[in-house]
Amino acid sequence: MDAHASAGHAELEIPYNVHPRPDTGLYNGKLGVWLFLASEVMLFGALFSSLILLRTGAESWPRGYEFLNVKLATFNTFILILSSVTVVMAWSHLRLGDLKKGRIYISATVLCALIFLTAKAFEYSHEFQEGRFPKTNNFLAIYFTMTGLHGLHILGGVIVFLYFLGPGAKMWAKEPERYTNRIEIVGLYWHFVDLVWIFLFPILYLM
Amino acid sequence: MALRRQIRVGSQWMYADEAHKALREALRVMEDEKAAEGHGGHHQSFIRRYVFSTDHKWIGIQYGFTALLFLLLGFCLMILMRLQLGWPGQAFSIMKVLGESRAPGGVLLPEAYNQLGAMHGTIMIFLGIVPLAVGAFGNYLVPLQIGAPDMAFPKLNMASYWCYFPGGLIMLASFLAPGGTAQSGWTSYPPLSVIASQGQTWWLIGMVFLITSSLLGSVNFIVTIIQLRAKGLTYMRFPFFVHAQFVTSFLLLLAFPPLEAAAVLQLMDRIAGTSFFLPSGLVVSGQALANAGGGNPLLWQHLFWFLAHPEVYVLILPAMGIVAEIIANNTRKPLWGYKSMVFATVFLGFMSFVVWAHHMFLTGMGTTISAFFQTTTMIISIPSVIILSSLFISLWGGSIRFNTPMLFALAFLPMFGIGGLTGLPLGLAASDIHLHDTYYVIGHFHYVVAPGTIFAMFAGIYYWFPKATGRKLNDFWGKVHFWVSFVCINGIFFPMFAQGLAGVSRRLYDGGMQYAHAKEIASQTNPFMSICAIGLLAAQVPFILNFFYNAIAAAMGRRDEGLGSNPWQATTMEWTATTSPPLAHGNFEVLPMVYRGPYEYSVPGETAEYIPQNMPLAEPAPRGGSLLPATAVAMREN
């Protein structure tokens, strides 16, 4: 049975974990995160597709801007775009070997994300006060489902960023390249979450 | 040592390499000893080793055990259903395990029958076959076959299993939910599923876990295959099994998320009171539903089948991969038409995304869309036929070894053939009107998955058991297992075609006895089919004993002496580049290199009967680095 004793520890050398494989030009994590994002495209794609099907089949469909808080959502759009910039800036500074600035920018990203979530919470509670719930009609149903799922993705991103600010940052001392790669990967995820919002915003609020 | 003689090509450098190996081995032993002395922490805790392991081999075994248990459970649910179908309304003391609420006095209630049906399908597909085919076989074999030290993301691999396992537990726990478990079929069509009892919510949550597990696994497989394949292992040198897993992973990656979205929407419908799938004006038990309405029940069907048609190929492709490996090995010939099989697999995977609505011909789709989907359905049968034909032709002129794995693999071919060909009338909109939702459909897909996929899984278990344990399963009991299973399984499923053609609907609690047109054929065939099902259950007993006896013996460290590390004289690297069972840390002592295609059996002009993929070409000799497997391994074992 000793053959099944797992290596278990991180010391087990997985090739191309940090450095790219010559023929693909990629390290493992980067390909992995793009595949994950591909599945996310299909996840949100299915929801967009459902939205189209429900909307085209409905006799009447409310226009979001008539009652949703467009000002707050526009502000949130800015915030999310800003957070995307701070992530690439963090990554660039890490590539330049500057952990301090990198951490400042990551913290800025987390701050932006928290502002976004707070604004979203205000929006939600306002809708609830006005008596608009997911069950009220199908527009609100898809609105709450999609923004809720998007909010969960933001929350997930925040947790990962906080990990890399805290215990995850220890890796920098030993393996700065690997740490930089990890920020690149979580950055790619973060940009994708931003990208989803860029489509959600006009589709839910402006159409 | 017969092994060694066979593959000696007759150059001096092989011996030099052996010396090199022996030296390396000695160094390794010394290092191990030093490590053991140096710090006791070299030994991992039991939990890290056997519960939260990150080793792909152990995770594969975890997946395998769990999935086999679920398969047995799903089969037992089926036995209860078959008892009811064979002898409707009769009391069976065994039914009392379901409790008084489901089977008062041992007579199964109709709603309990629905629960068994829904959970049989769910357990077999999502908890049994997919985890066994992808999680177990894929996890264990893919890194070994491509010469990788582990999966690309070992921790993700562990997370994948630990999403699957709770998902399965949630599914099981749903039996305890008030009102029982899910009872709207494995397809969970709304509005029925939305208004069903609480068990359906548990089902949906379980599905979210299972989907997450599949997603994590598929990302891992794709990255592993693209990034970690050994030097020299070009795509056209992959064993066919690796191709099958590769395409399967893409199907899982891109087809499962729409179902995840659909599951979230249905959860919203059930928990938050939305109406994604509920049309306006729905009346349930004489009362109008309070929902806002305006939803569309067909939206679920579209999203569900957008997953579930690719899912069919998730079920069958790994099985084809296993069968291909075993056929090549036991005919001692290369696969006929390997390249066309590979391209057919890729095409099959691609097309599987554009056929989903052939499950929905009777939902009120217009003729134009039906024509489109029936055309794509006819097209997708072509690659399946290419693969199956290639496997058949591969048998031609081979000196076939009829061992247990080969018997199962050979049985797969006609069984999958029957399953596939009976699918054609279902893919044509006109004939589907007659056959839709009858027992014909049940017969069709069970021929694909039961004597098709599950037989291939058995073939794989018999074939790779020595790989994982160093012991062979008993061949005689294997053959008993095969022949009884083979006869009984056909006895169950073949009459279903006759029933379906006679118009017996599926999912009927009494097997159709309440209908005049179905009564006669149902009473003639159902008892026979149920007896065959019990026979099939009995046939699994020798397998289960055989399996556990040998697994336990292996766990106690008893290996088959003289079995060697390559008992089937195979060419692929899981056999030739490492020991059986493989080395714990990183699978290989030195990462192997690949010099040739996967199936170099009986190569004309070669003295060796088979040539491993990682055997260097005769000239010039490689300097260091490469592992000369069979000989080196033979030395280790001596």
Place this chain on the structure above:
Amino acid sequence: MTDPAAAVEPGVDVHEHAGVGDPNAHHSPEQIRKEMKVYLTVFVGLAILTAVTVGACYGLNLPVHQAILVALIIASIKGFLVAGFFMHLLSEKKVIYGVLILTVIFFIFLMTLPISHHANPFGS
């Protein structure tokens, strides 16, 4: 593919030829600083486009179909900027393009779902 000597070249140390994983990683500090300027420019562009899309919604008062078209075009441009520059997809490797092309194709299939549903109901 059939020439093993070409496929197997022992002794080549991969690591010497590659930088920090990213295709741009071997860039000099000056280049990285230049990229940072690009990021800031893209940010300004995205901010302007956000304002434009809100403005178009309120200012132009277009009929529904045109409003949807305008909003989606602007969103697509923004999406292109994010994916192209922030996710540095414009200078990415072939394998990733392959994966994404596959995803786009299946995404289109997914989007045909409502069309296949509504386009041709029975009896029409």
